């Protein structure tokens with residue numbers, strides 16, 4: 001019999017949960033390195049020095065038949081002195097520091113969420129999905145050799161060497177402003193320093209010793225509203241959100257009037273630029289205060305906005321966007337410095353702007369595509385981002401078309417008699433009883449539905465101040481459903497006989513939603529004939545743009561509709577369809593998702609790879625210049641009626657009113673057209 005020598009195995013099995021990654025690793029391998037070898041990146045700021053506590057793992061005990069191994073806590077080395085000290089200061093509660101352990105035998109390790117380097121966060125979207133947190137800026141702790149006589153290298157060169165040795169980074173540069181403080185910070189930290197580094201290329205920030213805290217801002221600069229999300233770049237969490245009116249509104253609500261102002265005023269561009277930069281600084285300061293950090297802690301920003309907002313923000317004259325062929329200065333994604341834009345954030349803070357698509361389709365549209373890409377869904381998706389300029393995206397995995405349609409600011413509550421932003425006091429939901437013609441309303445900041453005629457005592461506390469975008473959409477759809485206005489949008493005189501809420505003053509008419517004595521302002525909140533008209537014009541522009549994209553794509557219907565837009569997180573799909581804001585679709589497949597452009601900015605902030613995806617989406621989309629299409633005007637006129645002059649809405653069957661005052665000839669013609677388009 002040959003002699004057999006029992007040898008201890010040279011390798012053993014390591015299984016990492018919940019990823020399920022597994023493989024053979026050499027005995028004695030450091031657990032942090034072994035996990036990395038198997039493709040599981042653990043958090044680490046200290047670079048394995050057993051001081052940051054970010055790499056905590058759980059060693060599972062027992063036999064695991066599914067994996068065919070027995071795992072024991074003794075299958076990794078015992079806690080080191082440093083790990084025990086850490087445990088005393090910050091109890092590990094049975095967890096182990098991966099960087100402090102070597103693998104000795106088969107072992108099954110659970111990596112808790114907080115220890116995963118590329119954490120998953122749920123993206124708030126029509127379809128819930130997770131995204132990997134993999135920001136452009138990361139924080140690393142390094143210890144460098146102190147300067148000594150005989151070593152002529154500068155502090156920067158020794159820091160570069162330390163980053164090469166300890167984090168395998170090469171070809172680094174340092175922001176010139178950051179270089180100014182390098183020597184004092186290194187000495188304050190006794191040659192230990194926490195480095196914030198952008199794209200593994202540029203050192204942005206140095207903090208003495210070991211520090212934690214990495215923050216970024218995702219900003220959506222809308223024509224009417226500006227929204228900023230302050231995010232923790234390590235966890236992906238939104239820690240504060242701030243919004244404000246775009247102060248440029250005073251120079252005109254629509255984009256063309258802002259371009260005209262800039263064209264006509266010698267200092268117009270500088271003035272508008274200063275205003276928006278000040279707004280961003282104010283929002284950043286407020287968000288930082290909410291998040292209990294300093295604006296200096298913010299080292300990365302992602303910006304989205306329509307093309308005109310984008311150009312003005314960067315100080316680029318948008319004049320060319322006002323005349324055909326609507327040439328952009330650039331449609332590329334840009335990497336800039338916040339300080340060059342006048343933003344008061346960290347001195348070296350980076351700014352990334354998502355790419356633009358065409359003269360009228362901006363980075364906000366790309367943000368929406370990132371958040372809700374039709375290319376990732378089967379069937380035809382229609383996404384409309386309802387703002388002052390409606391962005392329309394239509395497509396499926398084979399082709400995505402985009403357009404912009406000038407809806408004006410009515411959907412955001414502007415140009416509406418009692419319109420206002422969605423803020424406490426705004427009426428955001430409306431129902432009208434078709435029998436009594438009495439309203440029920442909901443007011444932001446108050447949880448319950450209110451009947452103004454019956455709840456007289458509670459209304460003064462509620463303090464209704466006006467109607468926001470989603471409120472005006474519901475109000476006009478409800479006026480139509482109750483038979484107070486007809487499909488042409490005209491108030492019907494006969495209804496004034498049934499309710500004192502309907503008032504005619506010469507050729508104009510209005511519906512009193514809340515009486516004067518019950519509002520915070522002391523004036524009645526009305527929906528007027530002009531308001532109805534403003535919404536009709538806006539929704540017709542949106543519908544006509546959508547129809548052009550459907551024609552170009554060769555489809556008669558869409559499979560799902562996503563309503564995006566900061567103005568109304570809660571646009572009611574039914575009311576949007578009754579109004580004819582969107583084409584007919586199964587109502588179960590219509591969702592409102594709020595500020596998708598801002599969500600897209602947030603995704604690009606949290607995951608640097610999505611910045612490349614944004615470029616791919618922008619460059620592969622087919623742009624349709626809606627106002628130049630010969631059929632746009634016809635589609636626009638046909639879409640003025642509620643819900644539409646000729647298109648049928650089978651999913652609203654039986655829910656739309658008949659109008660006795662409509663002439664029988666007109667009704668016959670309407671029904672005939674509906675039947676024909678139903679064939």
Ligand code: FES
Nearest residue numbers: 050052053055099
């Ligand atoms: S990597 Fe910092 S404690 Fe393990």
